Amino acid sequence: MEIILTYAQSLDACIAGKEGKQIRLSCDESMAMTHSLRLLSDAIIVGSGTLLNDNPGLNARIPSLAALEDQPTPVIIDPHFKCPVNAKIIENYKRGIGRAPILLTFEGAKSTQKLLDLEKSGVRIFGVLTCSDEGLRWDRSIFDKITKEFGFKRYMIEGGATVIRSLLSSKNVVDKLIVTVSPTLIGSDGVSIITDGDRPVVRHRASKQFGADTVFICDVGEL
Ligand SMILES: NC(=O)c1ccc[n+]([C@@H]2O[C@H](COP(=O)([O-])OP(=O)(O)OC[C@H]3O[C@@H](n4cnc5c(N)ncnc54)[C@H](O)[C@@H]3O)[C@@H](O)[C@H]2O)c1
Numbered sequence: 003m004e005i006i007l008t009y010a011q012s013l014d015a016c017i018a019g020k021e022g023k024q025i026r027l028s029c030d031e032s033m034a035m036t037h038s039l040r041l042l043s044d045a046i047i048v049g050s051g052t053l054l055n056d057n058p059g060l061n062a063r064i065p066s067l068a069a070l071e072d073q074p075t076p077v078i079i080d081p082h083f084k085c086p087v088n089a090k091i092i093e094n095y096k097r098g099i100g101r102a103p104i105l106l107t108f109e110g111a112k113s114t115q116k117l118l119d120l121e122k123s124g125v126r127i128f129g130v131l132t133c134s135d136e137g138l139r140w141d142r143s144i145f146d147k148i149t150k151e152f153g154f155k156r157y158m159i160e161g162g163a164t165v166i167r168s169l170l171s172s173k174n175v176v177d178k179l180i181v182t183v184s185p186t187l188i189g190s191d192g193v194s195i196i197t198d199g200d201r202p203v204v205r206h207r208a209s210k211q212f213g214a215d216t217v218f219i220c221d222v223g224e225l
């Protein structure tokens with residue numbers, strides 16, 4: 003099992019603009035790299051904040067829409083079932099250009115009308131999350147359980163800010179960090195991913211220029 007955390011950031015470590023405004027940071031070349039990475043992954047994970055803010059498709063479309071059997075599965079960390087029934091990931095599934103999304107919620111979550119509506123739209127609900135007082139607890143056992151249930155081997159976590167910050171301050175979860183650095187400055191009202199607290203060790207593995215962007219690949223963990 004491999005867990006990759008990947009995102010695009012500005013030179014001043016921001017991943018979005020003021021009040022979370024979505025900003026296209028990746029140039030065409032590095033966005034194509036991200037979509038190639040999606041094709042190599044079994045699951046693309048984002049938090050509910052990104053789902054609501056960006057309404058992403060989370061499928062592989064560049065340079066062209068990949069065949070359904072090659073598409074990764076969209077997975078949303080959504081403990082409070084905020085996913086709208088008309089989200090793009092659900093529309094893609096209904097149109098046959100994306101796999102049935104999975105929504106991760108708390109273990110033992112009670113069913114609600116919203117959950118039933120989401121299941122009717124084709125969303126698969128999986129109660130695997132646990133909570134501590136500082137928020138969702140991240141550890142590899144969550145991914146072991148998802149792999150046991152769905153058979154995924156490679157996870158690509160694409161954000162957003164809460165997810166990135168919590169993973170960058172968790173040990174023994176992420177295996178690889180792939181960061182696209184865009185030569186732009188967003189400034190103090192941007193959404194930063196800088197965390198306090200302890201951080202995992204990262205080791206440079208490779209870096210490559212894609213258009214104007216530089217993509218860093220780092221191994222993460224007790225190296
Ligand atoms: N540049 C990029 O690569 C990139 C990628 C993704 C999102 N974004 C941007 O990030 C912003 C969204 O980030 P965000 O922080 O609002 O939302 P998010 O996507 O990080 O989701 C946060 C939500 O997910 C759940 N969650 C996930 N992990 C959690 C944890 N460890 N603890 C508690 N709750 C957890 C909770 O419901 C929480 O409200 C948007 O502006 C979006 O455009 C940028």
Ligand SMILES: Nc1nc(=O)c(N)c(NC[C@H](O)[C@H](O)[C@H](O)COP(=O)(O)O)[nH]1
Pocket residue numbers: 009010024025026027028033036048052056057058059060061160161182
């Ligand atoms: N690699 C990357 N470069 C960016 O400039 C940017 N803003 C994102 N943001 C990641 C976010 O989670 C969604 O992936 C995007 O909103 C695009 O969504 P889709 O392509 O439709 O899946 N990711």
